[in-house]
Each structure stands twice: as structure tokens, then as C-alpha cells.
Amino acid sequence: MGTVYLVRHGQASFGADNYDQLSDLGMRQCVRLGEYFRNKGVKFDAALVGTLERQKQSLACIAEGLQTPIDPLSWPGLNEYDSKAVVQAIHPEPLERPTTPELVREHFRLLREGLAAWIEGKTKPEGMISHADFVSGITSALDHVRATHYGKNVLVVSSGGPISTIVAHTLGAPLNAMIEINLRIRNSSVSELTFTPKRHSLVTYNTLPHLDSAEHQSWITYA
Incomplete structure (x- = not known):
């Protein structure tokens, strides 16, 4: 078997x-x-990362903590919605900038509704x-x-949406299950999958x- 370490990017802006x-x-x-991985003796045979700045910066910081260079494969499909x-x-x-707890809650309420509409094909968000x-x-x-990487350790650095989609997909859950999974994922959290040439299996989710x-x-942090 191999192991995939799914990492959500660190806190963004x-x-x-x-x-x-x-x-x-x-x-x-x-x-x-990265320091944690180094102290545990975890070494990566391969890495994939999306093309967003926060994802690439996160991988660079993990490499800094590992004290080991990482040459990742850029994978746009790992980008966030x-x-x-x-x-x-x-x-x-227009929405007010979310500077209070009430405005933050309103933002995430609308995000839940918007994700559900997008998943169900009721909306076509601009540029998406x-x-x-x-x-x-x-x-x-x-x-x-x-x-490509059977039997190896693979680091995947992405965002909450893709990671929650992977978790839901691996568990065979309904498509909209990713919404609540998504909104629970913490910054820099690790979710682990084992894999064979035929399938992935979830081992851990959202650990710190x-x-x-x-x-x-x-x-x-979460946002």
C-alpha cells in the first residue's frame, strides 16, 4: 500500500x-x-500541489520545516472553488467585509447555500x-x-473544497456531504488515505x- 497525506493550506488572509x-x-x-513530519521520520516520495499561491506557499513552508527540498507536480485540479x-x-x-462574528456567520450561511446550489446544478458561478x-x-x-506512486508516501497540498470532496468520494457519501466536511476542515490539517492501484481508503481526517x-x-484556525 501507499499513503497520501492530504494537507489543507495554512491560514490565508x-x-x-x-x-x-x-x-x-x-x-x-x-x-x-514540516517539523512534525521530520521528527516523525516521515519522508515523501512525491508531492502534488494546486496552483493557488496559498497552496504553493504552504508546501514551501512544509519543506522548510522538513529541511528537505520538495519538487511538486503542479495539479490545477486541486485548486479551490x-x-x-x-x-x-x-x-x-455586495456583502460587508466579515469583520464581526455575526458577519462571519452570515458569510458561511450563504456559502453553504451557494455550494448546495452549485452542486445541484442550480447556479453557474461566474468564472467557475x-x-x-x-x-x-x-x-x-x-x-x-x-x-504512479503505489507503495509510496505522497504529499498532496490543497484546500478545504478538494479535500472534503476527496473524503466524501472515498467514503461513497452523497455529493453535498462535502459541504459540512468542508466547513470543518482546519488550517494545515492532515487527512490520510491508504491506497492500492485500485482504490483509496480513508484512515484519518482533519488531524492537527x-x-x-x-x-x-x-x-x-478554520478560515
Whole structure:
């Protein structure tokens, strides 16, 4: 068997004009994860990463913590959906920047509704592919891993949407199960899959072993 380590990017810049950048905390989360892998003796034979900046920055920080260079395969199918476009498809009016707990809750309420509408084919968010094509891009990464890296450790750095889709797909859950799975995924979390040439199996989901200490409790974030 082989093992896939699915890592969500570190904390990005939620509420900023450009979300697609790691915050200082997001960088520290991922460096700490790399240190954890190094201390556990985990070595990666291959790596895949999406093309978004926060995903590439996360992988670079993991490599820094590992103290080992990582030469990843760039895989656009691991990119996240556009949450702004998803929300605007059901709520065209401008939203206030989510600077209070109430506004944050409203943002995620609309995101849930928007994702459900996109998955069901009721909306076509501007600039986005269909949900079916989104899923195909993600599962193609799994197909590549099974076909190419059997018996190896593979690092996959992506985002909440693709990772939750992988989890739902692996479990044979309904398509819209990814919504709640997605909204529970923490920054820099690790989900593990074992795989054979024919299938993947879920082993762990959304774990933070590198932040499992009192001094790192304040590093745990979701957005």
C-alpha cells in the first residue's frame, strides 16, 4: 500500500482584498507541520500541489520545516472553488467585509447555500467550472497517485473544497456531504488515505498532530 497525506493550506488572509496569501500564522502552522513530519521520520516520495499561491506557499513552508527540498507536480485540479463567486450566484448584492462574528456567520450561511446550489446544478458561478468538472479535476489527481506512486508516501497540498470532496468520494457519501466536511476542515490539517492501484481508503481526517500542545492551541484556525 501507499499513503497520501492530504494537507489543507495554512491560514490565508480571510477578509482581506487578496485572500490567496498565507498569513504569518499560516506560514508558522505549515513550518510546524514540516517539523512534525521530520521528527516523525516521515519522508515523501512525491508531492502534488494546486496552483493557488496559498497552496504553493504552504508546501514551501512544509519543506522548510522538513529541511528537505520538495519538487511538486503542479495539479490545477486541486485548486479551490471561488467562494466569492459561489456566494454571488445566490446573493448578487455586495456583502460587508466579515469583520464581526455575526458577519462571519452570515458569510458561511450563504456559502453553504451557494455550494448546495452549485452542486445541484442550480447556479453557474461566474468564472467557475461545473461541479462535475470540479470533482473530475480532483479525482484525476487520485487516479494519478494510484497509477504512479503505489507503495509510496505522497504529499498532496490543497484546500478545504478538494479535500472534503476527496473524503466524501472515498467514503461513497452523497455529493453535498462535502459541504459540512468542508466547513470543518482546519488550517494545515492532515487527512490520510491508504491506497492500492485500485482504490483509496480513508484512515484519518482533519488531524492537527503538530499543534497538539498547550503552546500551540491558539494556532488552530478554520478560515
